[in-house]
Amino acid sequence: MPETALPGRRAQAARNDVVILDAARQVFLVDPKAPIAHVAERAGVGISALYRRYPSKEVLLCRLCHDGLRRFITEAEAAAEEPDGWAALTGFLRRIVDADVHSLTVHLAGLFTPTPEMGEDARRANELARGLVARAHESGRLRRDAVPEDIGMILECCAAIRVEDPERTTQLRRRYLALLIEGLAADGGPDLPGPPPRPGEMNGRWRPS
Amino acid sequence: MPETALPGRRAQAARNDVVILDAARQVFLVDPKAPIAHVAERAGVGISALYRRYPSKEVLLCRLCHDGLRRFITEAEAAAEEPDGWAALTGFLRRIVDADVHSLTVHLAGLFTPTPEMGEDARRANELARGLVARAHESGRLRRDAVPEDIGMILECCAAIRVEDPERTTQLRRRYLALLIEGLAADGGPDLPGPPPRPGEMNGRWRPS
DNA sequence: TCAGAGCGGAACGATCCGTTCCAGTGCTAA
């Protein structure tokens, strides 16, 4: 029962499923508080098509956010397979930055009440990130004073880069990620200033206002 | 005619001048689209006190933005005095990051129509930044493929770091700025990926929507 | 042929926010 082979109206519906999700990602990535009408417009559908699928904006936001989180986990698990701990960490960062996943999970947080399942996935993501940093440390190529919480911050930095053209955005983000990774490499430079980020220090975003 | 010595009502007015500007900075730094009432609340004054000083929100925003730009120029001029080109650039970045000036000039752009005077100052700021990068290159400590436009991007990265506590925010920003600066140092590593940012590539923000 | 799934978009109601307005307060100067 391949979805793409469905005829007529159902085919349109199936196509709309993905078109709407794509549009929502693009729109809310640029402006997390964008009105839902923008999503419909971008998708080239009416508002009804949205409300047929999601009972409210909050649910759509939650779905988007959770998808991003799952992508994060998937990439982290893939990176865990890479034998070289340093390559695992840097490759992981590159893929997450390319996928623009950080904005989805983080900048949308606080706009909806998270499901318990998301909380669990968030914990799992944390655990995986911790493992990646630990293995990078073992490889000896990661500077000694780097901590797992640095990952989220570095992703935050990269997510801040954004220009009109999405492809150009990716290029530029790679540039500054490369800069950060260069800094992350243990080259015997001075220790980083100030106390490192603590676990949970960035969690202020998660409770709904 | 020292302002602080003014008695009674005028003293209150003089105090309010600075209290309001401070509050506006704090509020709009966190959320550039915050309602003006939040500023009044934070300043501990009524809305009238705001409208007595600024004819509209747009003017206040413009003032804030222009102040930030002027601060940028001041710091850049100070850095130009520093004989060591590398120390000049890195010190400049640190001071701008500490002053949280980038958000003021950039994230507020597009929310008002810029004055011609601001355009001129923006050009001057660009020129100064270009000079700082040139001198850093001459010092031999800046990686060859760094360009003046990288400055704005790096500031953007740091500005993305923000937590509840302002002091903690500063600490964390210094941490990631240090990482970026480490990457900026010419250590014979591989060239940065992708085409570097071009002059004016980030100017899409400046026209009012 | 027709029931109904799916759709577009107008309409509605709630909320938000910039701005205006007015009554109160306490200096200041005559």
Add this chain to the structure above:
DNA sequence: TTAGCACTGGAACGGATCGTTCCGCTCTGA
């Protein structure tokens, strides 16, 4: 002492925005 006024707090207003509902239409599948 007191009239005038600079300054203020905050309620009120009007316009804009946005999430959601609703209605009439189209086209499918049996």
